[in-house]
Structure formats: C-alpha cells, structure tokens
Amino acid sequence: MRTPAIFICGLVLAxxxxxxxxxxxxxxxxxxxxxxxxxxxxxxxQQGLWDICKTFTSSRDIQCNQQDTQYFSNQIIKIAQGLMLASLILNVIAIGVASLGVRCWTDTPNWTIAGIGGILIFISGVLAIIPVAWYTHIMTSISSPSTDIQVGYCLVLGFIGGILEVIGGLVMSIGLCRSCSDQYRGNRTRTDVLKSTRDPSPLRRVPAPSVSSGASSVPYYNSKDTNVDFPRAKRQPDSRPVNTAYTTRAYDSDL
Known part of the structure; x- marks a missing residue:
C-alpha cells in the first residue's frame, strides 16, 4: 500500500x-x-544563546567565547535555552513515533500512532516559536553595549523551523480523525449486527391461494365459450390445387 500523502508531508517537514x-x-x-x-x-x-562572537566587516576573522555575564544573566536567555532544547528533544522523539505509525514496510499504517506523532511534532514547533518570538519582541530591551541592534539569522531560521514543524504536525494529526472515524464506523456496524441478531424482524406472511379439488387456481378460458368484444377473422378455405393423380397413383413401394 502506498504511504498516505499527509504522512509523507509530515515526515518531510519535521x-x-x-x-x-x-x-x-x-x-x-x-x-x-x-x-x-x-x-x-x-x-x-554577534550574540546567541550559548556563545558570543566578535567579527569584523573588513576581514573574515571571528573571535568566539566572548564573556558577557550581564547578557547571559537575562531571564529570556535561560528560558530560550530550555525551550529550544526541549523542542529539539521532543521533535526527535516525535519523528520516531511517527515513523513507527507510518510503517512503510507494512500494508496499512497505524493511524493512531502516526497521529500522536503529529501532535508531538506540533508541540515541538510551538516550543521553538515561543522563545524566538519573545526574544524578537524584547530584543532591544536586553542589555547591550550599543543601540544599533539588528536581527540575527538565527531568529529567522528559528521562525521557519518552528512553522514547518507546526504545519507538519497539524497535517499528521489528521490521522487521529481518520482513526476515530474508522473506530466509530466499526462500532456502529457491530452494533447494527448485534441488534439484528438479537431482535430479528418478524417475517411477513404472504397468503397462499386456496386450491380446491375441483378447480384450479389458474383460470382457464375456453376459446369456444369465451365471448370477446371484437370480431374474429374468418378462416379462409385452402384454395391450393390438389394433385389427385399424385395421391391416387400406386407405386411399387406401396405393394
């Protein structure tokens, strides 16, 4: 059986x-x-969640592991670290669960397990979007040595990654709706079968025609006694000539 398109979409986006x-x-x-x-x-x-690097526009030199205690002491940094790690771990677990539900090596997928995997993928996307959106909102209020602050590429990647996970999780969650509908249909069919076996409807009796010894149930019409309301065509006599010589002549085989 071919893998459903919703599962392929979820397993690609996640x-x-x-x-x-x-x-x-x-x-x-x-x-x-x-x-x-x-x-x-x-x-x-360049400031991130775990490290700070110093770069130069006139050269390609990069100096990382810069110390900034005031920056890392902000509450948003601690929260963003925890939420991003939780999102990554949950996404890995969700992909494993969804893969077990899809089961490409069998004929039919397990819609329930695949749907649960989709919900976990959706949650992991939400966990990634929350710190990215929060950090973007208060980015200028975080302690900084300058007022010329610009958005880094990590925020853009975080937004895109979280949205992809949310879309993939929502698509795979449709498997739960399919599983619930199949289960409801199966229970309804089973209930109808049990009801029909326990309370059978009475058979309808059809009265049979009475047969007497002297009369038949099928009416018989005599052509001589039946009066019809239309004139009958008269039978024309046979006008073909009869060969009398042929009929009266004797042959050797007749002797």
Missing amino acids: PCGLILDLTSTVAPSWRTIHNIPGVSTDEVL
Missing part, C-alpha cells in the same frame, strides 16, 4: 524544522550589534 531549529540554537547570531563605542567601527558583535 526533519527540516529540526535542522533549522538546531542551527538556530547552536549558532551565535540571535542578534548583531554594530557601532559599539570605544572599539573599531568595523567590529560587529
């Missing part, structure tokens, strides 16, 4: 969202800070 969320979590570019006072004008500070 890993894509996982990769994007993983990149967003690990990469140190949730926001970029430009025009920092007291340093060179080409220096750009």
Whole structure:
C-alpha cells in the first residue's frame, strides 16, 4: 500500500524544522550589534544563546567565547535555552513515533500512532516559536553595549523551523480523525449486527391461494365459450390445387 500523502508531508517537514531549529540554537547570531563605542567601527558583535562572537566587516576573522555575564544573566536567555532544547528533544522523539505509525514496510499504517506523532511534532514547533518570538519582541530591551541592534539569522531560521514543524504536525494529526472515524464506523456496524441478531424482524406472511379439488387456481378460458368484444377473422378455405393423380397413383413401394 502506498504511504498516505499527509504522512509523507509530515515526515518531510519535521526533519527540516529540526535542522533549522538546531542551527538556530547552536549558532551565535540571535542578534548583531554594530557601532559599539570605544572599539573599531568595523567590529560587529554577534550574540546567541550559548556563545558570543566578535567579527569584523573588513576581514573574515571571528573571535568566539566572548564573556558577557550581564547578557547571559537575562531571564529570556535561560528560558530560550530550555525551550529550544526541549523542542529539539521532543521533535526527535516525535519523528520516531511517527515513523513507527507510518510503517512503510507494512500494508496499512497505524493511524493512531502516526497521529500522536503529529501532535508531538506540533508541540515541538510551538516550543521553538515561543522563545524566538519573545526574544524578537524584547530584543532591544536586553542589555547591550550599543543601540544599533539588528536581527540575527538565527531568529529567522528559528521562525521557519518552528512553522514547518507546526504545519507538519497539524497535517499528521489528521490521522487521529481518520482513526476515530474508522473506530466509530466499526462500532456502529457491530452494533447494527448485534441488534439484528438479537431482535430479528418478524417475517411477513404472504397468503397462499386456496386450491380446491375441483378447480384450479389458474383460470382457464375456453376459446369456444369465451365471448370477446371484437370480431374474429374468418378462416379462409385452402384454395391450393390438389394433385389427385399424385395421391391416387400406386407405386411399387406401396405393394
């Protein structure tokens, strides 16, 4: 049996969202800070959830593991770290559950297990969107050495990854509706069968025609006695000539 399209869509979008969320979590570019006072004008500070890197627009030099205790002490950073890790772990578990439900190696998929996997994928997407949206909303209010703050590419990847997971989870959740409808249909059919066997409807009796010894149940019409309301055609006499010589002549075989 071919795998349903909703399961193929979910199993494609969920890993894509996982990769994007993983990149967003690990990469140190949730926001970029430009025009920092007291340093060179080409220096750009990239801040993420786990690391801070210093880059230069005039060269490709990158200096990571920058210390900023005030930045990492913000409440949003701790919450975002926990939610992004929870989203990644839950997404991995959800993909495994959904794969067991799809069961491409069998004839029919397990709609219930695949639907549960879709719900877990949907939750993992929501867990990824919450910290990304929250961080974007309060990005300018987080402690920063400069007021020239721009959105980093990690926020964009986090948004896209979370949306892909939400869409994939919603699509796969349709399997639960299919499972519930099949179960309801099966229970209804079973109930109808039990009801028909327990309370059979009485058979309808059809009166049989009475047969007497002297008369038949089928009426018989005598052509001589039956009066018809239309004139009958008269039978024409046979006018064909009769060969009398042929009929009266004797042959040897007759002797």
